[in-house]
Amino acid sequence: MSIQEILDQIHREMLPRRDRGEVATYIPELASIDVSRFGLAVATADGQVYSAGDAGVPFSIQSISKVFTLSLALGKIGNSLWERVGREPSGNAFNSILQLEREFGIPRNPFINAGAIVVTDVILASSSPAEALAELINFIRYAADDANIYINDAVALSEKATGHRNFALAHFLRSFNNLTHEPDLTLGTYFHQCAIEMSCRQLALAGRFLINAPGMPRLISRDQVRRINALMITCGHYDASGDFAYKVGLPGKSGVGGGILVIVPGTAAVAVWSPGLTAQGNSLLGTEAVQSLAQQMDWSVFG
């Protein structure tokens, strides 16, 4: 089968599925998403884009934004970032605070909330939130080669109104001097970055800079691309990262909006969207879809 045929087949198989997990309910904008949505897109190293289902419908990328902010932050301050964030899987939930206490305010990795808040704090540096967000959006638009990517302000406001857990994390980081701005400022930026909306097509295109192949957008060095892929495979699915690596065999980063960005090094970037989540906060059918795709395409980083 061709890629397109495989995508269509996966789409057909997912359409009638009833067991779709639960959509995130902590903000009305996510709670009201139609759980039956399903989109899938693949951008290949040879410049093609394939898609199926709702691949053109924008959704809230949420934590997938952490891949882009990490790329920006590494570009800005390089390895000194690792003085403020670790590189190890956490063994705990994405919004857990207990390990942060035990490890004196150094988040385990940049993909759990605490670590991502520190990364956002780095991006802010001496910029205003508006400037930092503009820089981030421009980074993503350039990567996707698409100017039509925006932040959903209503989502950002809702995140802020209900984000007590993140405020707790930010204040906690600050109490350990691992936040250089006031929690309000960093979190204001963080909530907006999570509220970026993209379609699967846009996200797959935006992920091409992580493929490490000739002709792909070059936004960070080849070494840094490899390292972000390494972090995605060990930490990209919170406390289900090991399971994702085991089943799918590819680096990926999920968001509670139901999206997953998956990289096939040297070959392709994949974006999937199905809003129903597992208990760990990852897209249920999205994971199955990329597992099926990887199997049929024989894509795996493990030989």
Added chain:
Amino acid sequence: MSIQEILDQIHREMLPRRDRGEVATYIPELASIDVSRFGLAVATADGQVYSAGDAGVPFSIQSISKVFTLSLALGKIGNSLWERVGREPSGNAFNSILQLEREFGIPRNPFINAGAIVVTDVILASSSPAEALAELINFIRYAADDANIYINDAVALSEKATGHRNFALAHFLRSFNNLTHEPDLTLGTYFHQCAIEMSCRQLALAGRFLINAPGMPRLISRDQVRRINALMITCGHYDASGDFAYKVGLPGKSGVGGGILVIVPGTAAVAVWSPGLTAQGNSLLGTEAVQSLAQQMDWSVFG
């Protein structure tokens, strides 16, 4: 440079190093190892073997044995293994017991001690320890195509005499009904498996079945090879697994004897030995050596 030249150069660079970490001291047999030992070997998919330094000197493979027992156990009982062991990084030390309490006796993964003890328990099944160990040794000898691989009984006895932490783990597992044999029996087998001795050459050769390339020994299915590689990259270096993936970009499994087995999917198996350890229990110079080798060979699973 050729592979051989690169190995020689790495060997030369490592020889004068003073900062070698500390050898494991919990048993006399490991404590007395000369910290200046250094071996490196590469077995490639095209059937060549390259080596440098003490690559022919046998050392205690310790936790690297967990890769072989896991392969055996998956062959025996397949995916039902995952009812008794998880697949997630632990976020804790290799011999930690606290997560085991919080997670009701299900070890986080097969590469921390608790998980590996469960895997050994699976291999025992209805065999005697002697039979199970014979099966394991035969598996490894077949993989390495070398009959000259043995267990060091003195090491096994020392492990048993000082293994109170492992006895605690085994009894704890048993209290959760996640150990089918008496702790003494399972641990007796476990201590012997850790006491297997191999040289870097032998270990690199024994690792070829994980390369997933034509002509390599086929001991488990292609899918299972990928999955073991996935577990190695997310969990193979205890609470430094994320760091190893970040720096080296390849699946690997370390042992407190100072050895590391590293897989370059589709390309090669690498074994390194330097007995000095980091605080996390991984070979200090061994990690640096494979990082250097991967960089110079441009080996990475991440593109």
Added chain:
Amino acid sequence: MSIQEILDQIHREMLPRRDRGEVATYIPELASIDVSRFGLAVATADGQVYSAGDAGVPFSIQSISKVFTLSLALGKIGNSLWERVGREPSGNAFNSILQLEREFGIPRNPFINAGAIVVTDVILASSSPAEALAELINFIRYAADDANIYINDAVALSEKATGHRNFALAHFLRSFNNLTHEPDLTLGTYFHQCAIEMSCRQLALAGRFLINAPGMPRLISRDQVRRINALMITCGHYDASGDFAYKVGLPGKSGVGGGILVIVPGTAAVAVWSPGLTAQGNSLLGTEAVQSLAQQMDWSVFG
């Protein structure tokens, strides 16, 4: 009402109760105890003994034995005991191992299992288990002024056969060098001490040495009596100690056999027995009974 009338009234109120909690089920000897048993006895500083219900029926004192071994150990090695055991409530279950890992093998207090195992290890010193147990039994017989107190060997053997959690604790302590004997030896003694059987009458009488009043058996110094009472009030009911202090207002020590020993300093020793337990492992009706007794007698250490 007189004490005797109050005891009788409490007995009458408890008899028809259906919500009695669950008896301990980890060994057959405890699992087969009739949950409707209820005994209550009070030994007062003026030499009287009052009782109601099954106050003459022997039951397994289990962890209440920890009060007697602690008294013995403090008599033997005094304050140096506190180099090996803490004096703080644990905030965790009685058989938890995780705090032990985090606090490097020093149990939080002598009344959780890990701490009690260390205390037993102290009592063993250079004695044989048989000698140490004889010393303990003699201590208790002298305190109760009753030679008719024995160890139930069948219970001790059952404890040993199912005591994997305690074996885990003992090996863990040993791995931190906080156990001077082999786990088998210390635990053999520990399981026997837990298997001592006493009736409520015997237990109330045996508790008189903790009343600190003239005419009571003097087995340890007045200061040590106070300190053991302090430990009982802060740590005597595992992770429900705060609740017991709040509701009853008196020092007490419970056992999974369903017994509780309660001290009214200067006034009386109380023993209650009702085999049904709360989730925390304390006697459900026993706690209610002593709460009712304390209220009606206006007994409280808090004014």
Added chain:
Amino acid sequence: MSIQEILDQIHREMLPRRDRGEVATYIPELASIDVSRFGLAVATADGQVYSAGDAGVPFSIQSISKVFTLSLALGKIGNSLWERVGREPSGNAFNSILQLEREFGIPRNPFINAGAIVVTDVILASSSPAEALAELINFIRYAADDANIYINDAVALSEKATGHRNFALAHFLRSFNNLTHEPDLTLGTYFHQCAIEMSCRQLALAGRFLINAPGMPRLISRDQVRRINALMITCGHYDASGDFAYKVGLPGKSGVGGGILVIVPGTAAVAVWSPGLTAQGNSLLGTEAVQSLAQQMDWSVFG
């Protein structure tokens, strides 16, 4: 010796001491306190007040205020308070957040910061912060029979400016719906309550309502007095509560300003002040002073 002579003797012994612990440094107002300050006062049930040293100098009572807010809150909503706060020692530091995560937002007891913030939230109910603080101050003034007790606004502002750990706790509580007001509002009140200043004389007098003796101010029921004393003895010194009960044998509550309020049920209220703290955040010499006082007066709740 008379009480007065004992107080004078303790004062004399403490004066030359060099090992005084460290004053709290997280706000300038506490950091600048003279570590050599020492005050001691006793208010007895027969209406006398004795004092020594700096017993007339006001200091920041900090967490001792939690005793007064708990008394107020129990008066307001009674036992329903315990649906929002536990009654168990925490086994962790006063400002720890990890147990709060594991126990779903229910603080372990009202004397750790998280629990005290919930208590303050209760006191606020539908009052404004100004009204709630006025009620609290009036409660304390009535208890001490002294109108000259005030809040130090500069301390409250400093607490707020540096109180990121408490903000983290409050947001965390809010994320579990265990905070009914905005964190800013509850914490604003909390920081002011901690900034109340009293002398040892005033504090000893204010503590008389917890003595449970005729003629003492009656602010809450006799049962509630006993229960607050129970909470003080099991939880009043954070993770050193067991040690305080063991050494001193009396209910007490400490504050990082270096003060301790100690109750001798039926007999007296004691206040001590020495600003140098132990690692657990309790007054070093203050603890020793009340231990010495209790020993010489033969005061103990344990017979």
